[in-house]
Amino acid sequence: MAAADVQLQDFSSLFSLKGKVAVVTGGSRGLGLNAASAFLQAGASMVFITSRKAAACDEAVAALNALPNLAPGARAISVPADSSTMAGVESLLAQVKKHTDNVDILFANAGATWGQEFDNHPDSAFAKVMDLNVKAVFNTIRVxxxxxxxxxxxxxxxxxxxxxxxAGRGVGTLGKQGTYGYSASKAAVIHLGRNLAVELGPRHISVNSICPGFFPSKMSNGLLSMIGGADKLAKSNPMGRLGQGEDIAGIVVYLASRAGSHVNGEAIAIDGGAMWQSGEVFQAGESQSKL
Structure with a gap:
């Protein structure tokens, strides 16, 4: 029995994505681009990068394809589309189908936020955040x-x-830069993921959510400065730092590889434990755009 227990099936390939095909929405910068880089460097053969701006997609693809350690023939492919609309999702599908008839990994990463005080929070902003962060995720997965x-x-x-x-697992940013729609949308999409995990599991599709905390980026630096700056927030984190690209790379490769094949319906926090600190408020510093 002991001898049988130490035998693991092809451990050397446990975290490999050799030959896999991935689609990354919101993949032209920030956490989406970190994940795309990880997929390629873990062995994926094709990684499709999509966001609204074609120039940004093209720039990201050029940087990805210049990585020195890609598998022979592996490439990133630019497929710009606005996934906030049904027409945009269908355009994305059509562009991907020109290159492949199967997808192994779909990273639904595109999203947006809006910060404003409660009493003057616009209805239109709340609706747009919910549409992109929840409805568009559902439509992309469905299609x-x-x-x-x-x-x-x-x-x-x-x-x-x-x-x-x-922010979808606790209290997000409040006050002058309150992100009420963002926090609500992220709570909603986590629960959407749980429902889809049960729905799609029998179809051999797992669904998991990642829950970043603060990751310094072009889009999060403004909010970071308002709450005391990146250095102050890093020092208050139980791990003594904020998130970095490798943290995203590690979790997405784990979930997308054979190592994570029996994980389904989970929402994994990547925040150094900050959300468990008493009285802490937080907001993901991911690559989201203010509408």
């Missing part, structure tokens, strides 16, 4: 499900990863 099913199996399911936030 891509046939491609995800194509090569999936019990032992090697297709993977859907959703970018949620620690």
């Amino acid at each position: 891509f499900a046939p491609l995800l099913e194509k090569g999936a199996s019990v032992q090697d399911p297709a993977r859907v990863l959703i970018t949620a936030s620690v």
Whole structure:
């Protein structure tokens, strides 16, 4: 029995994404671009980068394809589309289908936020944040499900990863820069992910959410400065620092590889434990755009 217990099936490939095909929404910068880089460097053969701006997608793809350690023939491909609309999601699908008839990994990362005091928080801003952060995620997963099913199996399911936030698991930013729609949308998308995990599991598709805390980026630096700056926040974190690209890379490769094949319906925080600190308020510093 002991001898059998130490035998693990092909451990050297446990975290490999060799030959996998991935689609990353909101992949032209920030956490989406970190994840795309990780997928490629872990062995993926094709990684599709999409966001609203074609120039940003092209720039990201050029940087990804210049990485020195890609598998032979591996490449990133620019497929600009506005996933906030149904027409945009369908355009994205059509562009991807020109290159492949199956997708192994769908990273639903595109999202937005809006910060404003409660009494003057615009209805239009709340609606747009909910539409992109929840409805668009649902529509993207729904439309891509046939491609995800194509090569999936019990032992090697297709993977859907959703970018949620620690703000969806507790209290987000309040006050002058209150992100009420953002926090509500991230709570909603976490629960959407749980429902889809049960719905799509029998179709050999797992669904998990990642919940970043603060990750310094172009889009989060303004909020960081308002609450005392990155250095102050880093010192208050139980781990003594804020998030970095490798933290995202590690979790997405784990969930997308054979190592994470039996994880389904989870929402994993990547915040150094900050959300458990008494009285802490937080807001994900991911690559989200203010509408």
